[in-house]
Amino acid sequence: MLARSLIVLLVVLNAGVAIWWLARGDAAPVPAETALPGGVARLQLVGEAGPAAEAAPPPTPAPPPVAAADEPPAPDGASAAPPAPVADASPAPDAAALQCYALGPFTDAGKLAAAQRALQPRVARLHVREAPSTTRADWRVWLPPQADRAAAQALVERIVAAGFSDYYIIASGEQANSIALGLYGSEASARRRQSALRAAGFTDVQAEAVGDAPPATRWIDVASNAPLAAADGRALGAGRVEPLDCAGVPATPATAAR
Known part of the structure; x- marks a missing residue:
């Protein structure tokens, strides 16, 4: 009698479990997704990744912060x-417009002072400078003194025979028996005379x-600030x-001459 009651109880329990199993369904309830802040991607498990996840566009980066119009104190x-x-790299207007000139030469102190006062x-700006002269007024061409008057005369005959006059x-003094061959008003003329005589064989000829x-x-x-012309220089004695x-x-600065 007890064994029969246990068998009936087990059958009832098995039937109840079978009914409960059929009633619960195959799909498990899907938990509701929690809203995430903007720009933050949802964490996914490896098994959850699928075609939909691969096709999803990357999250849009947040725009950079805009600087406030007013700086904080x-x-x-x-x-x-x-x-x-x-710094202003452009030249001063006065310096850019300047034109510079040299007026001269002045040999008279009075004319120089008058030109300074006029200018x-x-x-x-005004500046007076001194330039040493590099030219001479007169140049001579000559041959050094010979042993005696007869030697000097013989040399002159050779000069005349070469076509020179x-x-x-020189008859006396320190330069006695030397031969003067011309006095010239410029160095260029004296050098030409010297070159011609040397080419004719008179290698000792000098020019000084x-x-x-x-x-x-x-x-x-x-x-x-204004241009100066040659006429301006002539008016000033330059x-x-x-x-x-x-x-x-x-x-x-320019200063007046005294």
């Missing part, structure tokens, strides 16, 4: 540094300046007006 004890000044109100035998060297000349260098590099004119 500096903290206490700190002062904002002022903006650095921008002083017209120019921005304008000779003179005579007399004292001319005095040094002076020039007025100016930096002017024989020439030559363009000049402004770097050669000292950066000092």
Whole structure:
């Protein structure tokens, strides 16, 4: 009797389990997804990745923060540094317009001072410089002294036979028995005479300046806002007006001559 009751109980329990199993269904409940902040991708398990996940576009990056129009005030004890000044690379208008000239040569101190006084109100800078003279007024061509008068006369005959004239035998003094072959007003003319005589075989012929060297000349260098012409130089007593590099004119204001 007890065994029969146990069998009936087991059948009832098995039937109940079978009914419960059929009633629950195959799909498990899907948990609701939690909303994520923008730009944050949902974490997926390896088994969850599928075609839909691969086709999903990448998250859109958040836009960069926009700077505020007004800068926040500096903290206490700190002062904002002022903006650095921008250097103006353009030249000063006066310096860009300057034109420089050399007026001269002046050999007379009075004419030089008068030209300075006339130029002083017209120019921005004025400087007087001295230029030593490199030219001589007269040049002579000559042959050194010979052993005696007879030797000098024999040499003169050779010179005449070579087609040259304008000779003179010095009779006395330190240069006695030397032969003068001409006096010339420029070095170029004297050098040409010397070259011709040497080409004819008179290799000892010399050319040299005579007399004292001319005095040094002076020039007025100016930096002017207006151009100067040759006529302006002549009016001031200067024989020439030559363009000049402004770097050669000292950066000092023009001063009146005394």
